[in-house]
Amino acid sequence: MTDRRPATIKDVAASAGVGIATVSRVFSGTGSVSAATRDRVLAAARALDYRPSALGRGLKTRGGGGIGVIVPDVTDPFCGELVAGVLACARTLGEHVIVDAAGGDPAREAQIVERLAGQRVAGIIAMPAGDEADWRGAARVCSSVVFAGRVLPEVPGVPSVLADDAGGVRSLTEYLTGLGHRRIGFLGAAPGSPSRVRERAFRDTLAELGVPVEEDLVVAARPGRDAAYAAAAGLLQRRADVTAVLAAGHLLGEAAVLVARGLDLRVPADVSIAMVDDVAWAELCDPPLTAIARPGHDVGYRACELVLREPARRGRGGPVLLPTELVVRGSCGPPRAQRR
Amino acid sequence: MTDRRPATIKDVAASAGVGIATVSRVFSGTGSVSAATRDRVLAAARALDYRPSALGRGLKTRGGGGIGVIVPDVTDPFCGELVAGVLACARTLGEHVIVDAAGGDPAREAQIVERLAGQRVAGIIAMPAGDEADWRGAARVCSSVVFAGRVLPEVPGVPSVLADDAGGVRSLTEYLTGLGHRRIGFLGAAPGSPSRVRERAFRDTLAELGVPVEEDLVVAARPGRDAAYAAAAGLLQRRADVTAVLAAGHLLGEAAVLVARGLDLRVPADVSIAMVDDVAWAELCDPPLTAIARPGHDVGYRACELVLREPARRGRGGPVLLPTELVVRGSCGPPRAQRR
DNA sequence: GACTCCCGTGGAAACGTTTCCATGATGTTT
DNA sequence: AAACATCATGGAAACGTTTCCACGGGAGTC
Structure with missing residues (x-):
């Protein structure tokens, strides 16, 4: 040989x-x-x-093929689902997928885009962090960019595929309110976060239902486990009268559960907990956690279709919104009269 | 413009x-x-x-660069960690990473390898499923292949980076035995599975400790949630005298927890549960689950180093074994005299 | 002051494809 | 039977790089 x-x-x-x-x-x-x-x-x-050789072919045909995916963190369950969806779609179309994690850092995102552009990928799917300027540049650099799971409202001309977070938070809020809760704590993302649709949906829904929004109950946590825990602890300790907590992400939900446990609060007798993101442990928790399931796989799949299959339709119309689902489990019940 | x-x-x-x-x-x-x-x-x-253009460069320099990663499923927490580790290492070396999921199907694995070879990647990192013949071919096809997280013993010449599963199962078994358990149920992988080191470690450790191994307590589940649940339910219903369950994977652990809950068994009073894979929910479970933490990130990182950095040392010596860690939480206690 | 040496530079040949165009050999139409 | 469309095929140019080689000139050495 x-x-x-x-x-x-x-x-x-x-x-x-x-x-x-x-x-x-x-x-x-x-x-x-x-x-x-x-x-x-x-x-x-x-x-x-x-x-x-894909190299020779790509050189001749101008465009290496393949599609790039940029997520904040591949170990995050939602990102994982999203990537899996992209992979599934790409496979049916015979394209390979270059994945990279930006860790939420705009500078790193820009680097990755640069590298993908050098590879002459056919398209880029991104769950963007916060720097609009970079993405405005990126949109020029690559033939087609699609946002998935998250958008930067200030970047025009980039189509997007999203889970209907607002709808999800709305149903969750309505559900909790329907159970009788009036003082609902909201654990959300930090002010710098790309999009705060969840917080807005929470506020809007409460307003529509005639429930006053107390600013003190809406807290913003920066990304990461520790910040989430701190935020949850702060909320539950500061306001012993909170009867329910709506966590706008699985990390925040995790924090809420842990803090409640640490404070010896019974769920849902003392406090109800619900969250966005129906991750695996939601069902294993005791009690199992009521959650909003976001279709990560479908978001990835559709984004990939969009980026490769329908170059004509890209950009037209608003973002593609995929429905979420309210999964009711045992972590929410009627409010207790008063804690402590 | x-x-x-x-x-x-x-x-x-x-x-x-x-x-x-x-x-x-x-x-x-x-x-x-x-x-x-x-x-x-x-x-x-x-x-x-x-x-x-990376295309022009790659053509000239013979070798497109980049490294390929093949895992069964990107949404699996361990695979996710592994991919993240590869990404981290590749980033420091300035390489991009092509990821694909084979779903445990050898034929799909072979297809992916074929495609990666066409891309002229610098190396391939794989968590292989079961077909040795295909991988023997793959090793020829690509400059450098490294197995990560799992090996095919029948494929020689392919270096590997592994978590020390045997060591982990050993400590877990010793721990349970030390608590006084004698009838420990083992939920493991199916016979067709690439490597059954965990089962062997379980048997060996028991033997060393002088505890007889009852074949009836060692059950094999095929991959997937449903099969895991079925296996766990079968074990716990058939043998009411089991005082502890050692689940050889997070899906099996999940199943054990769910089945125990369904059977109204208290953990750890009625039955102790421990598992391999320290996934996020282990801590959120009630009681929190004792588990073996496998260094997925490090496995990926080291594999990537191996594939790119040390082409000389590749192949020499046995597999690189990375230590696991026993994380003791509240799900294991002394055995109860008799259930029911 | 002639020699060598090195540095900065450009031309041109690969690298492995795809694709346009030309060519010869068939088969088809009038 | 002659002209013509059709088909299978090969040659050669291009795609965007890297890299070898050659060339000119300024600096250093004797």
Whole structure:
């Protein structure tokens, strides 16, 4: 076995006794080749272990193919689902997927975009962090960019696929209010966060229902476990009269559960807890947690379709909104008269 | 802005009034270029929004760069960690990462390897499913393949980075035995599974400790939530005298918790539960679950180092074993005399 | 002051494809 | 039977790089 370099189209052509153009036609499926020739070429290729180089092809056809995905963190369950969705769609379309994690850092996002552009990917799917300017540049740089799971409202012309977070928070809020809760704590994202639709939906829904919004009950946590825990602890300690907590993310939900447990609060007798993101542990918690399920897989899948399949329709119309689902479990009940 | 096609090195050269070789030198950092010329080239490049094409470069240098990662499922927490580790390492080395999920299907794995080979990636990191023959071929096809998190013992010459599962199961078994358990149920992977080191470690440890192994207590589940649940339910219903359950994976642990709850068994009073994989919900469970933490991130990181950085040392020596950690929480206690 | 040496530079040949065009050999129409 | 459309095929140019080689000139050495 002295096959050091991978075989090239020339080797195959020579071995099969045909021209390179014929070999190319056999592998790309275009043009017409006689059955006999095709067989000879295929046999030669197999013997040489030939595999067309995506580099050569990409160079000629201008565009390496493949699609890039940028998420804050691949270990986050929602991001994981999103990536899985992209992978599923890309596979049906025969494209490969370059994944990278930006850790929520705009500068790193910009770097990644730069690198993907260098790879000449066919499109980029991003769950963006906060820097609009960079993305405005990115939109120029790459043929097609789609936001998924999150948007930067200040970046125009970039289509997006989103979970209907506002709708989800609305139903959760209505559900809690329907149970009789009036003092609902909201654990949300920090002011700098790209989009605070969840907080707005919470406020709007309460307003519509005629429940006054107490600013003191709406707290913003910066990303990360520790900040989430601090926020939850702050809320529940400061306001012992809170009867329910709506956590706008699984990290915040986790924090709420842990803090409640640490404070010896019974769920849902002393305090009801609900959250956005129906992660695996929601069902394993005791009691199981009521949550909003966001269709991460579908978001990724649709985004990928959008970026590859419908270049014409991109940009037209608003964002694609995918429905969420309220999964009622045992963590919410009627409010207790007064804690402590 | 009529910059339809991306600018090429030629455009930059023309615009800066130099030869293309000089532009190449400026961007690749090799050779010598005078400061003045460098500045002129850089300015021209910026003006034209030039970005070197990885395609052209890869073609010339034979090898597109980048590394491929193949896992069964990106949404699995351990796989997610592993991918994150690879991403972290690849970033420091300036490589991009192509990710794909094979869903545990050997045929799909083979397809993905084929595609990655076509991309001329610098290396492949795989958490392999069961077909040795395909991987034997893959090892030939790609410059360097490394197994991570799982191995196929029948494929020689492929280095690997593993979590020390055997050690983890051993400490868990010792821990349970030390608490006084003698009838420990083991929920493990199906016979077809690539490697059953965990089951073997369980058996060996019990044997060493002089505890007889009852075949009836060692059950194998096929992959997936439903099969896991079925296996756990079967075990706990069939053998009411089991005092502890050791689940060899987070899905199996989840199933054990759910089944115990469904059977109204108190944990750990009626039955102790422990598992491999310290996933997020282990701490949120009530009681929090004792678990073996596997260093998924490190496994990915080391595998990436191995595949890119130490091509010389690859293959020598046995697999790289990374230590696991026993995280004791509240789900295990001394055995109860008799259930029911 | 002639020699060597090195530095900055440009030309040109690869790298492995795709694709346009030309060519010869068939088969088809009048 | 002659002209013509059709088909299978090969040659060659391009795609955007890197890199070898050659060339000119300024500085250092004797």
